[in-house]
Amino acid sequence: MQEKDGLKIVIVGHVDHGKSTVIGRLLYDTESLPEGAVEKVKRIAKETGKPFEYAYLLDAFEEEQKQGITIDTTQIQFFTKKREYVLIDAPGHKEFLKNMISGAANANAALLVIDAQQGVQEQSKRHGYMLSLLGIKKVYVIVNKMDLVDYSETVFENVVKEMGDFLAGLGVHPQAYIPVSGFYGENISKHSDSMPWYKGEPILDAIDLIPGEDNIDRKPLRLPIQDVYKFDDRRIIAGRIEAGTLAVGDEIAIYPGGRRTRIESIEHWSERDAKTSASAGESTGITVRDEFFNQRGEIITHIGDTPSISNRLRASLFWLGKNPLVLHKKYRLKLATQEVECEVETILRVIDAASLDSSEQAAKIALNDVAEVILRCKDEIAFDLFDQNQATGRFVIVDGYDVAGGGIVVAAEAAAAQAVQPTFVEGTIEARGDIFDEFYYDVESYEVTKVAQHKDVYKLGDTIPTEGESFAYPDDFDIIILRDQAAVSVRDRKVTAIKPLADYHYADKPLINGRGFGIKAQSEADVKALLAENAALAADDIAGKAKFSNKWFFFNQYRRLTFYFVLCDLIKTNKHKTAAESIPRQFCV
Amino acid sequence: MAMDHLDKLEAESIFILREAYKKLGKLGMLWSIGKDSTVLLWLAKKAFYGHCPFPFIHVDTKHKIPAMIEYRDRVAKELDLDLIVHTNEAAIAAGMGPDKGRLACCKALKTEGLQQVVHKYAFDGLIVGVRRDEEGSRSKERVFSERTKDDAWDYVNQPPELWNQFKTDFPKGNHIRVHPLLAWNEIDIWQYIRREEIPIIDLYFAKNGKRYRSLGCAPCTGQIDSQADTLDKIIEELKHTKTGERAGRKQDQEDSYAMQKLRKEGYM
Numbered sequence: 001m002q003e004k005d006g007l008k009i010v011i012v013g014h015v016d017h018g019k020s021t022v023i024g025r026l027l028y029d030t031e032s033l034p035e036g037a038v039e040k041v042k043r044i045a046k047e048t049g050k051p052f053e054y055a056y057l058l059d060a061f062e063e064e065q066k067q068g069i070t071i072d073t074t075q076i077q078f079f080t081k082k083r084e085y086v087l088i089d090a091p092g093h094k095e096f097l098k099n100m101i102s103g104a105a106n107a108n109a110a111l112l113v114i115d116a117q118q119g120v121q122e123q124s125k126r127h128g129y130m131l132s133l134l135g136i137k138k139v140y141v142i143v144n145k146m147d148l149v150d151y152s153e154t155v156f157e158n159v160v161k162e163m164g165d166f167l168a169g170l171g172v173h174p175q176a177y178i179p180v181s182g183f184y185g186e187n188i189s190k191h192s193d194s195m196p197w198y199k200g201e202p203i204l205d206a207i208d209l210i211p212g213e214d215n216i217d218r219k220p221l222r223l224p225i226q227d228v229y230k231f232d233d234r235r236i237i238a239g240r241i242e243a244g245t246l247a248v249g250d251e252i253a254i255y256p257g258g259r260r261t262r263i264e265s266i267e268h269w270s271e272r273d274a275k276t277s278a279s280a281g282e283s284t285g286i287t288v289r290d291e292f293f294n295q296r297g298e299i300i301t302h303i304g305d306t307p308s309i310s311n312r313l314r315a316s317l318f319w320l321g322k323n324p325l326v327l328h329k330k331y332r333l334k335l336a337t338q339e340v341e342c343e344v345e346t347i348l349r350v351i352d353a354a355s356l357d358s359s360e361q362a363a364k365i366a367l368n369d370v371a372e373v374i375l376r377c378k379d380e381i382a383f384d385l386f387d388q389n390q391a392t393g394r395f396v397i398v399d400g401y402d403v404a405g406g407g408i409v410v411a412a413e414a415a416a417a418q419a420v421q422p423t424f425v426e427g428t429i430e431a432r433g434d435i436f437d438e439f440y441y442d443v444e445s446y447e448v449t450k451v452a453q454h455k456d457v458y459k460l461g462d463t464i465p466t467e468g469e470s471f472a473y474p475d476d477f478d479i480i481i482l483r484d485q486a487a488v489s490v491r492d493r494k495v496t497a498i499k500p501l502a503d504y505h506y507a508d509k510p511l512i513n514g515r516g517f518g519i520k521a522q523s524e525a526d527v528k529a530l531l532a533e534n535a536a537l538a539a540d541d542i543a544g545k546a547k548f549s550n551k552w553f554f555f556n557q558y559r560r561l562t563f564y565f566v567l568c569d570l571i572k573t574n575k576h577k578t579a580a581e582s583i584p585r586q587f588c589v
Numbered sequence: 590m591a592m593d594h595l596d597k598l599e600a601e602s603i604f605i606l607r608e609a610y611k612k613l614g615k616l617g618m619l620w621s622i623g624k625d626s627t628v629l630l631w632l633a634k635k636a637f638y639g640h641c642p643f644p645f646i647h648v649d650t651k652h653k654i655p656a657m658i659e660y661r662d663r664v665a666k667e668l669d670l671d672l673i674v675h676t677n678e679a680a681i682a683a684g685m686g687p688d689k690g691r692l693a694c695c696k697a698l699k700t701e702g703l704q705q706v707v708h709k710y711a712f713d714g715l716i717v718g719v720r721r722d723e724e725g726s727r728s729k730e731r732v733f734s735e736r737t738k739d740d741a742w743d744y745v746n747q748p749p750e751l752w753n754q755f756k757t758d759f760p761k762g763n764h765i766r767v768h769p770l771l772a773w774n775e776i777d778i779w780q781y782i783r784r785e786e787i788p789i790i791d792l793y794f795a796k797n798g799k800r801y802r803s804l805g806c807a808p809c810t811g812q813i814d815s816q817a818d819t820l821d822k823i824i825e826e827l828k829h830t831k832t833g834e835r836a837g838r839k840q841d842q843e844d845s846y847a848m849q850k851l852r853k854e855g856y857m
Contacts, residue, residue: 006594077774105751227611231640240604269639270785281592283603285638296611320749334754394752401758402748
């Protein structure tokens with residue numbers, strides 16, 4: 001009885017170990033080849049003067065046939081009585097490792113082909129390692145070209161031992177080792193008479209025994225938002241459910257923000273698609289009760305099934321880019337539908353895939369290397385550990401225009417405090433722009449909230465905004481930023497000076513401090529007194545600080561509190577987590 | 590609630606269409622009026638809830654079977670499609686046709702025609718309904734595949750495409766071919782048409798013992814012997830056939846590597 005679910009199998013192995021012949025034979029034995037194919041290949045073989053090879057059936061490319069090397073991946077379908085298979089042939093040559101990974105990344109199971117005569121080679125090991133990194137657990141080792149070693153059981157056992165030890169070191173435990181001859185069709189679809197000592201299954205029977213997919217629809221819900229549509233009066237959040245099941249009425253949370261709402265409907269276009277629940281694998285579109293600013297990248301989950309949230313993570317990754325992966329260079333990380341700037345903060349170790357030697361002093365990761373690293377992202381992202389959830393636990397790294405590497409999340413790391421962006425910059429002087437903070441009184445939570453706004457950098461000559469929703473500065477004023485020991489002069493709204501605080505002199509202009517509070521200073525003497533008192537304050541003298549502030553600062557000379565109730569959009573852009581946590585329910589229009 | 594084979598293909602294709610719409614700037618979809626691109630149109634309707642937020646493009650070689658043109662215009666009107674019809678007028682005026690050699694004709698009227706429309710409208714992305722099982726060079730395609738300013742395809746140096754992360758970054762002037770139907774087989778297409786009750790041009794159904802299995806231009810597309818005049822019969826026939834889908838397409842046979850050569854230079 002045919003199973004509904006197909007299986008994707010990738011075939012890997014060292015170049016010249018006979019993968020393509022094994023595949024050609026598999027297709028031939030299952031009568032999966034279209035009528036013209038065998039004739040076409042025989043015709044080409046005749047034209048080019050080469051003997052017919054089963055492997056040619058897959059090499060559709062001119063170059064590949066002339067050189068005899070598979071360049072890219074090909075996907076071919078074949079059927080056994082049990083089910084449908086998609087066979088992915090991946091190139092064995094070292095140079096084409098990236099193409100091998102493209103092919104293998106979508107597979108459920110793998111056949112790793114090894115030449116019995118040559119034994120375990122560099123690519124055999126590298127591919128074994130890649131399979132474990134890609135999360136493919138169902139691996140079958142095919143020991144090929146048994147005809148060249150007289151179908152010897154001893155030779156077979158040696159290969160099994162060598163590969164077995166290596167793979168065990170990676171935590172990969174093959175389901176079976178199968179001795180075959182692709183060329184003569186031994187143990188491909190039928191049990192071989194030449195190897196009576198082998199008691200296991202031939203390849204076709206072995207793969208028919210592979211169990212179908214795990215119950216991904218019972219895992220915690222993960223719906224990464226792909227896009228939000230407003231083509232008509234419906235606001236539809238679209239995406240593909242990567243794990244779990246959702247239903248109309250479910251209470252959900254959206255990360256990394258954590259806002260909560262409820263699913264109101266599952267949308268459809270064709271009537272036959274009308275439904276009230278949807279599960280893993282489906283591309284869906286939902287509407288939710290509370291309209292607030294959602295965007296691509298966020299992940300929808302059920303309350304309580306929280307993903308990890310951080311801007312740092314520990315990962316195992318493989319590098320496929322021409323340029324090496326170096327520390328602190330800016331790349332882009334893509335995990336599910338999130339895309340964020342990232343850099344390698346630390347290289348824990350670089351692993352030589354063939355020998356499993358690892359180097360801990362590495363400053364870069366070269367093409368075809370595998371490494372364990374700490375990645376640091378510009379913003380916090382939501383993710384899972386790869387072992388818990390594959391789709392939200394794996395990522396690619398983009399360098400320039402292309403995917404240059406990929407990896408899996410091994411652990412979440414503590415989030416790093418966001419680097420404070422300076423606002424006023426002149427030479428080596430950097431001062432922050434807290435004067436642009438907005439202060440709100442939230443009419444729902446009855447709390448005062450401060451929201452940092454600015455990302456701009458101002459240099460001498462730049463015009464600055466002197467008015468905001470909760471502040472209004474004069475056109476001419478000076479800023480004394482005690483925290484950064486800097487002074488900034490503004491004339492006619494333009495920055496005319498940025499200098500060290502020690503060089504500042506009272507200019508008979510209104511003075512504010514680094515937070516936008518008016519300073520009660522009217523002369524050079526006043527300024528000197530203020531600076532002296534500030535310097536004398538001990539860092540932990542909170543009471544003293546409060547007294548100092550009350551003596552020297554006006555809160556409301558240039559600032560006011562504004563009543564507000566649409567804080568959701570502001571929270572999205574600011575980094576003050578306390579503000580987000582202080583709001584018990586969403587109250588947004 | 591388990592998804593069957595067609596559900597999975599459909600979900601993946603919708604995901605691909607939505608990625609293209611979100612990430613690629615100016616997008617267009619090639620519509621050849623055949624069964625594959627009509628399934629694509631249906632999938633686009635599903636993906637965008639009845640709206641099609643991009644234009645449909647037909648590269649008209651002027652050699653198409655006349656019934657196709659009439660069907661095209663009727664459907665475009667019914668579904669209110671934003672349809673762009675483009676022809677390489679210069680080549681036709683210069684007398685280009687299949688009598689000048691099939692490869693040369695395909696190159697001028699199809700490949701160059703497509704190049705002209707991509708550059709005229711400055712498309713960043715082009716959705717094309719090719720499938721891997723159609724023929725060899727298509728089987729090597731990526732889902733998001735870059736084309737240069739000259740529409741060339743560097744198939745030797747394709748970047749890796751893994752875990753549904755597609756190539757959406759590229760220099761201005763290049764464009765991306767998006768292939769949502771790569772994983773679909775000929776029989777999947779027909780079973781989906783049957784399941785969804787998608788209207789299809791009747792040239793695919795047998796009349797007087799003959800029907801078209803694949804639709805191209807009239808001079809180069811042959812009919813097959815068949816009695817299949819309903820969807821069920823077509824699907825039955827497909828399950829038992831050993832002939833390739835494009836066996837009737839004469840340009841494939843002109844040269845062993847015909848399709849590959851054309852594809853490298855920008856063919857759809």
